[in-house]
Amino acid sequence: MVGLQDFPRCLYRPDAFRTLMTDEEPAMKIRPRRSVLYMPGANQRALDKARTLPADALILDLEDSVAPDAKPQARDNVCAAVKSGDYGSRELVIRVNALETPWGTADMFAAADAEPDAILVPKVSHPGDIVSAAKVIKAAGAPEKTRLWAMIETPMSILNAREIAQTGADPENRLSCLVLGTNDLLKESRARMTGDRFAVVPWLAMSIVAARAYGLDVVDGVYNDFKDDAGFREECEHGRTLGMDGKTLIHPSQVTPCNDIFSPTADEVAWSRRIIQAFAEPGNDKKGVITVDGKMTERLHLVMARRTVAIAEAIEEMSMAEAAEGRS
Numbered sequence: 187m188v189g190l191q192d193f194p195r196c197l198y199r200p201d202a203f204r205t206l207m208t209d210e211e212p213a214m215k216i217r218p219r220r221s222v223l224y225m226p227g228a229n230q231r232a233l234d235k236a237r238t239l240p241a242d243a244l245i246l247d248l249e250d251s252v253a254p255d256a257k258p259q260a261r262d263n264v265c266a267a268v269k270s271g272d273y274g275s276r277e278l279v280i281r282v283n284a285l286e287t288p289w290g291t292a293d294m295f296a297a298a299d300a301e302p303d304a305i306l307v308p309k310v311s312h313p314g315d316i317v318s319a320a321k322v323i324k325a326a327g328a329p330e331k332t333r334l335w336a337m338i339e340t341p342m343s344i345l346n347a348r349e350i351a352q353t354g355a356d357p358e359n360r361l362s363c364l365v366l367g368t369n370d371l372l373k374e375s376r377a378r379m380t381g382d383r384f385a386v387v388p389w390l391a392m393s394i395v396a397a398r399a400y401g402l403d404v405v406d407g408v409y410n411d412f413k414d415d416a417g418f419r420e421e422c423e424h425g426r427t428l429g430m431d432g433k434t435l436i437h438p439s440q441v442t443p444c445n446d447i448f449s450p451t452a453d454e455v456a457w458s459r460r461i462i463q464a465f466a467e468p469g470n471d472k473k474g475v476i477t478v479d480g481k482m483t484e485r486l487h488l489v490m491a492r493r494t495v496a497i498a499e500a501i502e503e504m505s506m507a508e509a510a511e512g513r514s
């Protein structure tokens with residue numbers, strides 16, 4: 187009989203113990219974040235066009251893509267766009283300027299008032315940057331649904347990835363997603379961008395394990411050469427293989443290929459359903475390991491299979507909602 191003494195760490199991780207004993211999963215609520223499209227807040231045409239693009243999430247930017255003189259106008263455009271309610275089921279995210287800039291506090295208050303799904307905090311370097319942002323948006327009256335996303339784009343953010351992600355363990359901090367800023371990381375580190383992302387991979391991997399350790403999502407950096415379809419697809423595959431949930435994008439042409447690559451394939455979904463069904467068969471429901479189609483299949487594969495099916499179902503639900511809204 188297995189007991190708590192066999193899992194001493196479970197004494198302070200009762201949730202982990204329950205999962206080990208029963209592989210019972212907490213209710214899986216998945217929001218696909220395959221394609222996350224940036225657009226400059228000063229570009230009204232782009233804000234309008236995004237209403238009809240099939241991106242899972244939109245980042246309406248007030249930061250690096252907006253020139254200093256255009257910041258106040260961009261803030262007005264972006265907040266009006268979010269309040270319009272014209273973006274259907276897409277997740278709406280406002281990227282503000284950092285609190286220490288001349289625009290940061292006004293951006294945070296305006297964004298909180300517009301009630302987006304999330305506010306993306308740029309140049310996060312220390313856990314305190316998230317804790318402070320959470321306090322500011324709370325003081326500004328942001329509704330509970332407004333989460334924080336964190337840009338991982340400075341050398342210090344890589345060194346502190348674990349502590350930054352750990353702020354998500356306290357619900358007061360509202361952190362739900364890490365976003366890689368690979369252009370900034372390349373600039374700050376003086377590394378070279380190569381096709382295989384040789385210099386970038388360690389930063390991506392650090393961010394992914396930090397996110398996973400604290401139950402957060404994580405999305406990859408952008409691919410600048412938006413006319414290079416083959417190179418873009420290769421980089422999406424690369425991010426997916428590493429474990430990214432999706433990729434940030436800069437151009438509408440990148441949305442559809444990105445959605446395709448970050449969706450579970452029909453074969454993956456069918457295989458996952460076979461695993462779920464096999465474990466549900468009489469006699470198998472208590473077994474730790476079984477054979478499915480000649481392959482050793484453990485309960486950890488069952489957990490992965492459930493996640494794959496949950497993502498596929500969430501994507502299906504989103505496309506049905508889009509069709510009902512007349513957008514696809």
Ligand code: COA
Pocket residue numbers: 223224225226231232233235236247250251408435436437438
């Ligand atoms: N979001 C929504 N719509 C966009 C868009 C975006 N990111 N980028 C381009 N579009 C729209 C254009 O407004 C244009 O719409 P129209 O047909 O109604 O005129 C259409 O897509 C085609 O655009 P195109 O002419 O191919 O591109 P461009 O030369 O106008 O712009 C960029 C190229 C790179 C400047 C532009 O795509 C862009 O600003 N991307 C986002 C940059 C950003 O936010 N960076 C910050 C994070 S890294």
Ligand code: MG
Pocket residue numbers: 250308339367370
């Ligand atoms: Mg940046």
